[in-house]
Amino acid sequence: xxxxxxxxxxxxxxxxxxxxxxxxxxxxxxxxxxxxxxxxxxxxxxxxxxxxxxxxxxxxxxxxxxxxxxxxxxxxxxxxxxxxxxxxxxxxxxxxxxxxxxxxxxxxxxxxxxxxxxxxxxxxxxxxxxxxxxxxxxxxxxxxxxxxxxxxxxxxxxxxxxxxxxxxxxxxxxxxxxxxxxxxxxxxxxxxxxxxxxxxxxxxxxxxxxxxxxxxxxxxxxxxxxxxxxxxxxxxxxxxxxxxxxxxxxxxxxxxxxxxxxxxxxxxxxxxxxxxxxxxxxxxxxxxxxxxxxxxxxxxxxxxxxxxxxxxxxxxxxxxxxxxxxxxxxxxxxxxxxxxxxxxxxxxxxxxxxxxxxxxxxxxxxxxxxxxxxxxxxxxxxxxxxxxxxxxxxxxxxxxxxxxxxxxxxxxxxxxxxxxxxxxxxxxxxxxxxxxxxxxxxxxxxxxxxxxxxxxxxxxxxxxxxxxxxxxxxxxxxxxxxxxxxxxxxxxxxxxxxxxxxxxxxxxxxxxxxxxxxxxxxxxxxxxxxxxxxxxxxxxxx
Ligand code: TEU
Numbered sequence: 001x002x003x004x005x006x007x008x009x010x011x012x013x014x015x016x017x018x019x020x021x022x023x024x025x026x027x028x029x030x031x032x033x034x035x036x037x038x039x040x041x042x043x044x045x046x047x048x049x050x051x052x053x054x055x056x057x058x059x060x061x062x063x064x065x066x067x068x069x070x071x072x073x074x075x076x077x078x079x080x081x082x083x084x085x086x087x088x089x090x091x092x093x094x095x096x097x098x099x100x101x102x103x104x105x106x107x108x109x110x111x112x113x114x115x116x117x118x119x120x121x122x123x124x125x126x127x128x129x130x131x132x133x134x135x136x137x138x139x140x141x142x143x144x145x146x147x148x149x150x151x152x153x154x155x156x157x158x159x160x161x162x163x164x165x166x167x168x169x170x171x172x173x174x175x176x177x178x179x180x181x182x183x184x185x186x187x188x189x190x191x192x193x194x195x196x197x198x199x200x201x202x203x204x205x206x207x208x209x210x211x212x213x214x215x216x217x218x219x220x221x222x223x224x225x226x227x228x229x230x231x232x233x234x235x236x237x238x239x240x241x242x243x244x245x246x247x248x249x250x251x252x253x254x255x256x257x258x259x260x261x262x263x264x265x266x267x268x269x270x271x272x273x274x275x276x277x278x279x280x281x282x283x284x285x286x287x288x289x290x291x292x293x294x295x296x297x298x299x300x301x302x303x304x305x306x307x308x309x310x311x312x313x314x315x316x317x318x319x320x321x322x323x324x325x326x327x328x329x330x331x332x333x334x335x336x337x338x339x340x341x342x343x344x345x346x347x348x349x350x351x352x353x354x355x356x357x358x359x360x361x362x363x364x365x366x367x368x369x370x371x372x373x374x375x376x377x378x379x380x381x382x383x384x385x386x387x388x389x390x391x392x393x394x395x396x397x398x399x400x401x402x403x404x405x406x407x408x409x410x411x412x413x414x415x416x417x418x419x420x421x422x423x424x425x426x427x428x429x430x431x432x433x434x435x436x437x438x439x440x441x442x443x444x445x446x447x448x449x450x451x452x453x454x455x456x457x458x459x460x461x462x463x464x465x466x467x468x469x470x471x472x473x474x475x476x477x478x479x480x481x482x483x484x485x486x487x488x489x490x491x492x493x494x495x496x497x498x499x500x501x502x503x504x505x506x507x508x509x510x511x512x513x514x515x516x517x518x519x520x521x522x523x524x525x526x527x528x529x530x531x532x533x534x535x536x537x538x539x540x541x542x
Contacts, residue, residue, distance in 0.1 A: 009462025027413035031077035045452030197241025226264035262300020282331035305372035
């Protein structure tokens with residue numbers, strides 16, 4: 001392993017500075033507060049912090065509507081605070097990446113304010129316009145609760161501008177070289193300040209024709225664009241991470257990695273396996289996940305999958321068939337008042353699993369056992385719940401719960417000043433907070449900290465070759481990861497009841513079964529593993 005590819009076995013933790021910790025007591029989280037919580041993240045074992053958007057914003061989409069790609073939302077701090085935070089994180093051995101929104105800006109961004117003034121404004125072509133009335137695009141709208149079309153007529157010139165998301169988020173025109181330069185320049189600026197890469201928001205929306213949406217607009221080849229962006233990054237920070245949000249089928253994701261050359265995005269979220277984890281849970285059957293893992297395309301060794309089970313968005317099950325999605329909904333949802341996409345869940349994992357500690361632990365054990373780089377969403381480590389009285393996706397974005405004092409220790413401000421709707425800081429039982437969790441050796445926090453430690457000590461998981469192991473229990477996912485002559489074997493039971501699995505690891509070609517079995521025993525503490533002389537083993541799983 002080289003430090004150049006640090007992200008191959010990083011442990012990424014996504015947080016929103018706005019809801020993490022309020023350092024100055026005004027009710028809104030901020031970089032000053034975040035700096036005070038860096039040691040907490042180091043203690044958990046996180047190696048890379050992913051900051052959700054912190055740029056100046058009208059905040060109509062939780063900061064994914066940016067008015068200045070070089071600035072900091074003044075409620076959260078200033079550039080100096082960001083630099084100080086990055087320095088503090090680096091001092092504790094952690095890297096920092098940030099969300100970068102390239103598909104669109106806020107309609108209040110000075111570029112759009114200019115662009116909409118007249119058809120010959122110098123900024124006009126920063127965005128995508130059409131003269132003729134658009135066809136029906138209601139099917140392509142991402143936020144059906146908010147929009148009915150991806151085109152909105154702008155009064156000043158009578159032309160329509162493109163917005164794949166909300167109408168206050170006009171799409172940038174990737175075909176304009178000036179736009180591409182602006183994006184690179186601003187990324188260069190943040191790299192200069194110490195960021196180690198970006199989580200690129202909504203990449204395919206920026207780069208691809210979405211049905212009829214961008215048919216009138218000139219395009220660039222997505223792969224020309226991404227490889228150029230990659231080389232730009234290489235010149236600034238050779239080990240900079242480009243973690244793309246590319247919610248496309250695997251074969252298209254492979255292209256976004258740069259195919260066999262692997263010279264475009266170096267990491268992408270594995271949406272398909274994430275969705276199949278839920279189907280496997282709903283069915284109590286490991287085979288859906290087995291199937292998606294075996295259909296993962298082979299990627300260049302310098303590329304990586306990001307493994308996750310929750311994030312800041314609604315849990316959308318768009319990769320499953322209608323019938324499969326219904327199965328998951330029947331088991332865990334759906335939300336009746338879901339407004340954004342009308343097809344997903346806005347719940348954190350513990351609620352979906354009815355607070356069942358064994359199943360919750362199984363899923364996190366799995367997340368840190370699958371080949372790839374694990375990505376946690378803040379609060380997952382304490383089993384935080386959600387606030388279903390909050391609108392849309394805000395349900396899963398409630399402030400971090402630090403202790404059992406007022407506002408969950410997130411802020412000392414009076415309730416009416418708090419950034420988000422907070423019910424005494426708690427979503428879930430009152431004992432769900434970081435202080436209590438750290439004290440209790442049996443807590444989910446300590447379990448996840450152990451998983452993180454194990455993951456960091458096991459290059460097989462981040463770097464290795466992955467293989468499913470044949471066995472006889474449909475509820476159990478059994479796999480091995482091998483790297484540099486050593487192998488770990490991992491078993492996970494999707495059933496709600498204990499299961500037993502027998503497998504012959506030696507006959508499946510394992511050179512180091514002893515280590516594999518031991519690894520298994522440590523990871524799922526309390527299970528007896530019988531290692532046979534021939535290298536096979538049998539175990540009982542809760
Ligand atoms: O999301 C883009 C996006 O397409 C996802 O919302 C997707 O539909 C969903 O995750 C599928 O499960 C990104 C951000 O993650 C989201 O928070 C923003 O609202 C959106 O871009 C616009 O910037």
